[in-house]
Amino acid sequence: MSLKFSILGLLHYRDLHGYRIKEVLEQNFGHMWTINFGQIYPNLKKMLEEELITVEEQNCLGEKGPPRKLYSITEKGKQVFADWIASSPEKAMLLRDPFLMRFVFFGFGRKADALKIVEEQLEQYQTQLQFREQNLAKWQQNDIYVNLMAELGVKMNKMFLEWLQSAKQRIMESEES
Amino acid sequence: MSLKFSILGLLHYRDLHGYRIKEVLEQNFGHMWTINFGQIYPNLKKMLEEELITVEEQNCLGEKGPPRKLYSITEKGKQVFADWIASSPEKAMLLRDPFLMRFVFFGFGRKADALKIVEEQLEQYQTQLQFREQNLAKWQQNDIYVNLMAELGVKMNKMFLEWLQSAKQRIMESEES
DNA sequence: CCTCTCATGTAAGACGTTACATGATTCA
DNA sequence: TGAATCATGTAACGTCTTACATGAGAGG
Numbered sequence: 001m002s003l004k005f006s007i008l009g010l011l012h013y014r015d016l017h018g019y020r021i022k023e024v025l026e027q028n029f030g031h032m033w034t035i036n037f038g039q040i041y042p043n044l045k046k047m048l049e050e051e052l053i054t055v056e057e058q059n060c061l062g063e064k065g066p067p068r069k070l071y072s073i074t075e076k077g078k079q080v081f082a083d084w085i086a087s088s089p090e091k092a093m094l095l096r097d098p099f100l101m102r103f104v105f106f107g108f109g110r111k112a113d114a115l116k117i118v119e120e121q122l123e124q125y126q127t128q129l130q131f132r133e134q135n136l137a138k139w140q141q142n143d144i145y146v147n148l149m150a151e152l153g154v155k156m157n158k159m160f161l162e163w164l165q166s167a168k169q170r171i172m173e174s175e176e177s
Numbered sequence: 178m179s180l181k182f183s184i185l186g187l188l189h190y191r192d193l194h195g196y197r198i199k200e201v202l203e204q205n206f207g208h209m210w211t212i213n214f215g216q217i218y219p220n221l222k223k224m225l226e227e228e229l230i231t232v233e234e235q236n237c238l239g240e241k242g243p244p245r246k247l248y249s250i251t252e253k254g255k256q257v258f259a260d261w262i263a264s265s266p267e268k269a270m271l272l273r274d275p276f277l278m279r280f281v282f283f284g285f286g287r288k289a290d291a292l293k294i295v296e297e298q299l300e301q302y303q304t305q306l307q308f309r310e311q312n313l314a315k316w317q318q319n320d321i322y323v324n325l326m327a328e329l330g331v332k333m334n335k336m337f338l339e340w341l342q343s344a345k346q347r348i349m350e351s352e353e354s
Numbered sequence: 355c356c357t358c359t360c361a362t363g364t365a366a367g368a369c370g371t372t373a374c375a376t377g378a379t380t381c382a
Numbered sequence: 383t384g385a386a387t388c389a390t391g392t393a394a395c396g397t398c399t400t401a402c403a404t405g406a407g408a409g410g
Contacts, residue, residue, distance in 0.1 A: 001369075002278050009282040019389050028281075032272035036371060041391055066378040066389050085286040088294060089275035091301045095209035096273075098266035100326065101179050104205075105186040107320040109262040114322075117265060124268045143284040144351050145291075148344045149277065152337075159336055160329075167325045174321050178397075196361050213399060218363055243361050243406040 003035065003043055008052060008081040011073035015056075018044055018069065027135075031128055031153070044071060052077035099124075111171065118168050125161040132157050180212065180220055185229060185258040188250035192233075195221055195246065204312075208305055208330065221248060229254035276301075288348065295345050302338040309334050 010016060010024055018040050025035045047053045056070045073081070099121050106114040136150040187193060187201055195217050202212045224230045233247045250258070276298050283291040313327040 002273075002275065003369090005282075006278065009285065012282075012285050017389075018391090032270065034269065034271070034371085037389095037391075038372075038393090039370065045391095065380090066387095068389060081282075082286060085279055085282055086290040086294075088297055089279055091276075091298075092211065093209065093274035093276070094211070094271070096179075097270035098179065099268075099270070100329075101183065102262055102266055104322055104326045105182075105189075105258075105262055106322045108186065108189050109259060113263040117263075120265055121268075144347060145281055145283045148340075148347065149281045152277075152340050155336060155340060156333070159332055163325075163329050163332060170321060170325065180397095194361080195363090211399085214361090214363075215365090215400075216398065222363095241407080243359095245361060 001043075003039055004047060004052075005081060005084050007040075007043065007047065007071075008073055008077050008084075011053065011071060011077070012081070015070045015072045017071065021071075031132065044069075047077070050076075052080055106171075111174070114171060115168070118164060118171065122161070122164055122168070125157060125164060129154070129157045129161060178220075180216055181224060181229075182258060182261050184217075184220065184224065184248075185250055185254050185261075188230065188248060188254070189258070192247045192249045194248065198248075208309065224254070227253075229257055283348075288351075291348060292345070295341060295348065299338070299341055299345070302334060302341060306331070306334045306338060 022035055053071045132153045136154050139146050139150050230248045309330045313331050316323050316327045
């Protein structure tokens, strides 16, 4: 379960509460990862029980905003994280793209429908590219790995965009089956 | 749930039984998708109830091999599939890569560990690339969309490989934090 | 005969999503 | 006062994975 380790990773940077964890994860991984409160809070609860993190409740003190719970990583948490990061990941990656899922079967649909959906996806890739280029700029001063990751995101996005543009041409030139 | 539609898509090409469906899906999407029998058989059962497919049991007839159940797509199934393929997909893609998940946090680990894991991943990308190039060659005569998809797979793989090679250089040249 | 592959299936549990419930603070 | 945002949480449901159970056929 990688949400657990993502949280431990983020807590290396600074203490966070659940709501903020979701924001940060969405900013960093939001283009390829969805996180729900329904996952975050139960996870934090479990990690507390495992003593990977500690909590400090900021109820009615001088801080502004509604009451929140600030989580910090423990020594045990750092150890568990360190073991994870030095262990070999499973090799398989999971790319689940609802667009590509349809795309591969477009031959059984109508060319006009295919082109309409391709058009929509091109816009999607363009919007996403802007977002990722902003991220890249924003993270310029971060550590080398975060930077490299952001660069990969931009490269990948550009490649998908170029691929889909040339695919659109090929589809338009193709004969109706 | 897209497994349902993948199965309907495959059944447009030819009738299949559950075991074969898994093989075909793994050959085509195996690098980005894992499918278990625990998903396939219950899905087929449900799709039968929804009358999207029909079944023909090949028990003790002249065919060789153990008894199997051959599934075909119905007219209703084709209709449901056609509606799906003409509908706009959700935009978000999901990229869940255990390697990248670790990579982004390598700054909190040791450089030697990072390099070891990067090395392993390079091999993984190389193996995968060979596999995808074979697929591309194999699908040369298939329809335009399947071809384009296979090309994307190869392009993406090459990009990841090149990115990780240059990342390795940058990591080696970087100062230990 | 034994093992491997082909083939179908179920059950338990982990993981993820959606929807709902609650309440405080902020700002118009 | 009312709506929007910040914040925490739970319950129900759906999906996915892992492990197991079963059995036929093929090949040594």
